[in-house]
Amino acid sequence: MRAFDAVFIGGGIFGMAGAWELVRRGQRVAVIDRLGSGHPVTSSTGASRSIRVAYDHPFYVNLALEAISLWRLLEEQSGHRILHLTGQIDLGPEAKLQSLLDQVQAAGCDIDWLDASALADRFPELHLLPGEGALFHPQAGTVLADVGLNTLALAAAEAGAEIHEPERVNDIELTSVGVRIVTNRRVLEAGRAVMAAGPWSGELLGRLGIKLPLAPAVAQVTFLDTPNLTERPGLAEWQAVGENGADGGLYGHPVPGIGYKIAFDAGQSGWDGEVTDWAPDLDEERRLLDWFHARFPAVPAKVARTQRHPWTMTPDADFIVDTVGGAWGDRLILACGCSGHAFKFGPALGRLVAEAIDLGRGSALLRRDRPGLGSTASATAPITR
Numbered sequence: 001m002r003a004f005d006a007v008f009i010g011g012g013i014f015g016m017a018g019a020w021e022l023v024r025r026g027q028r029v030a031v032i033d034r035l036g037s038g039h040p041v042t043s044s045t046g047a048s049r050s051i052r053v054a055y056d057h058p059f060y061v062n063l064a065l066e067a068i069s070l071w072r073l074l075e076e077q078s079g080h081r082i083l084h085l086t087g088q089i090d091l092g093p094e095a096k097l098q099s100l101l102d103q104v105q106a107a108g109c110d111i112d113w114l115d116a117s118a119l120a121d122r123f124p125e126l127h128l129l130p131g132e133g134a135l136f137h138p139q140a141g142t143v144l145a146d147v148g149l150n151t152l153a154l155a156a157a158e159a160g161a162e163i164h165e166p167e168r169v170n171d172i173e174l175t176s177v178g179v180r181i182v183t184n185r186r187v188l189e190a191g192r193a194v195m196a197a198g199p200w201s202g203e204l205l206g207r208l209g210i211k212l213p214l215a216p217a218v219a220q221v222t223f224l225d226t227p228n229l230t231e232r233p234g235l236a237e238w239q240a241v242g243e244n245g246a247d248g249g250l251y252g253h254p255v256p257g258i259g260y261k262i263a264f265d266a267g268q269s270g271w272d273g274e275v276t277d278w279a280p281d282l283d284e285e286r287r288l289l290d291w292f293h294a295r296f297p298a299v300p301a302k303v304a305r306t307q308r309h310p311w312t313m314t315p316d317a318d319f320i321v322d323t324v325g326g327a328w329g330d331r332l333i334l335a336c337g338c339s340g341h342a343f344k345f346g347p348a349l350g351r352l353v354a355e356a357i358d359l360g361r362g363s364a365l366l367r368r369d370r371p372g373l374g375s376t377a378s379a380t381a382p383i384t385r
């Protein structure tokens with residue numbers, strides 16, 4: 001007898017979304033999390049994440065639209081507010097902005113170039129450089145991440161998923177009917193395991209002889225005590241690839257009750273899976289505040305807090321959601337390689353996991369054998385998606 005149809009290794013956004021989706025499809029599901037869902041050293045921790053429909057690939061535009069509908073459903077079911085959609089302004093190289101505009105319009109959604117007076121209406125504190133163009137789209141802003149993750153976990157548990165935390169998966173073995181999952185507390189029999197262990201995934205898979213080009217990184221965010229900006233749009237300042245060294249672009253979004261969160265969109269190397277607290281990098285914070293002073297010259301930048309958390313880059317900045325294949329077949333599913341931009345898709349990530357199981361393969365863009373995974377991933381690569 002198999003106790004579970006699927007066991008998720010990791011209860012971050014990938015694991016909880018997958019669990020919610022599979023229990024709603026009538027499956028018996030367990031989630032095992034080593035530290036506890038949303039623990040401060042995991043990728044899915046924290047008060048907020050940017051959400052936007054503006055992507056330069058139709059796959060992500062449509063996934064973001066699906067995610068907004070599902071976040072709204074969770075809001076209705078739980079009575080908790082998860083989304084704070086104030087829109088987003090995109091700045092950066094014209095080719096990138098044009099590509100965002102084309103893809104968002106192709107999906108039938110609103111997005112427009114802003115002239116100086118329209119920008120001043122939307123975001124009067126934001127200073128544009130001479131000749132700089134800006135886009136605005138309304139289906140964007142902020143996901144209240146800790147509320148969203150907790151709501152998803154509760155919805156999965158209420159629908160029947162078993163959540164065990166803190167509990168560590170030490171081994172996964174193939175059996176004649178599925179998999180055996182060995183934790184520090186028990187042994188579970190299941191039809192399949194789903195690897196959703198975020199930055200720990202590469203090391204766990206490596207122990208099973210499965211190699212993936214994953215590069216965990218540590219990324220930093222700074223929350224500013226700027227209550228006047230909590231109803232302003234989010235912001236993405238894209239860089240041409242290779243410009244501005246490892247800092248990459250920058251982004252920001254309003255955080256109700258706190259102010260405005262800002263960050264570089266590239267992490268640093270040096271991630272260590274045993275670290276229990278990542279101290280802020282004050283030099284990076286100073287460089288970020290220099291940027292803020294230039295962009296928002298009239299806003300005093302009082303730091304509420306600065307935090308570092310890990311994310312996991314793939315070489316092409318797309319996620320990995322697929323069956324492992326080979327001897328593992330569809331008994332081990334990959335749901336990792338978040339590349340620093342997965343949280344917003346929240347509940348919609350669960351559908352990707354469920355389809356990989358149903359079809360025996362992930363979506364083409366997210367497959368393990370795609371050409372984009374043919375090189376080495378860089379921890380310090382900026383987010384290009």
Ligand SMILES: Cc1cc2nc3c(=O)[nH]c(=O)nc-3n(C[C@H](O)[C@H](O)[C@H](O)COP(=O)(O)OP(=O)(O)OC[C@H]3O[C@@H](n4cnc5c(N)ncnc54)[C@H](O)[C@@H]3O)c2cc1C
Nearest residue numbers: 010012013014034043044050169197198338341342343344
């Ligand atoms: C600073 C920062 C800013 C970001 N900003 C944005 C943003 O604005 N918008 C956006 O969409 N995304 C953003 N992201 C990315 C997003 O947060 C991640 O893509 C997402 O949280 C990845 O979730 P995950 O489930 O893959 O990993 P995690 O949340 O890390 O979950 C993995 C889980 O696995 C567990 N685990 C590990 N090993 C084991 C084991 N052996 N046994 C059992 N459990 C185990 C861990 O405890 C952990 O809870 C940001 C990320 C960071 C770090």
